[in-house]
Amino acid sequence: MRPPVAPYLTVSPALAAIAYYTAVFGAQQKAIMPAFDGMRIMHCELSINGGSVMLADAFPEFGHTRIPLPGELSTSSVSLEYAKPKDIDDVFARATKLGAKGETNPTNSFWGTRIATFRDPFGHRWILNAPLI
Numbered sequence: 001m002r003p004p005v006a007p008y009l010t011v012s013p014a015l016a017a018i019a020y021y022t023a024v025f026g027a028q029q030k031a032i033m034p035a036f037d038g039m040r041i042m043h044c045e046l047s048i049n050g051g052s053v054m055l056a057d058a059f060p061e062f063g064h065t066r067i068p069l070p071g072e073l074s075t076s077s078v079s080l081e082y083a084k085p086k087d088i089d090d091v092f093a094r095a096t097k098l099g100a101k102g103e104t105n106p107t108n109s110f111w112g113t114r115i116a117t118f119r120d121p122f123g124h125r126w127i128l129n130a131p132l133i
Contacts, residue, residue, distance in 0.1 A: 006052040007078050010065045011122040014041035014057040020120065021046055021053070024095045025080075035059075049080045068123025077117070082130040085114035091128055092116040100126075108132055 011017040018041070021027040027046040035042040040057035058067050068074060082088060089106045096102050099121040106116040106128075116128045 003051050006054055007076075009053065009055040009078075009122075009124055010058050010067055011055050011124065012040070012057045012067045014044060014055055017055060017120075017122050018044055018046065020098060020122070021048065023098055024091060024100075024120075025049060027053070049082065051080075053078065072123065074119065074123065074125040077125040077127050079127040079129065082128065085130045085132060088114045088116050088128045088130050092118060095120065095126070 009017070018027070018029065018032075022029075025048045027048045029044065030047050030052070031043065031045040032041065033043040034040070035057070040059070041055070042059075043054065043056050045052055045054045058065055060066060080091075082091070085106075085108075092102065092106050095118050100118040102116070102118050103125070104115060104117040106114060109115050112132050114130045114132060117125060119125050
């Protein structure tokens, strides 16, 4: 069963994003539908950290979606909650090693969480949080 709210990312190439999210977050593929052109992914659902993230390649011929442009500020982010502060450090290290741009290095916040943010190689921004206690 899917959670009641799940982000849906437009990302190209989607197959590369699926491989990246699997390596960084340990994502597990729940569903995938290749497009008829044999080159793009029409739909993919990944299980990440107990939730669902869905994604697809851009299909401008069917609507008004597009991938983020390089250097463009993101208007949304995907936030992940982890159980331990060390999880934040580990995920951030994997993400940046595999090409993400760190925006906030792992740090202890004044509001009581370990937090880090990065932009993945496909332009999407991720926020990682874990309680300090």
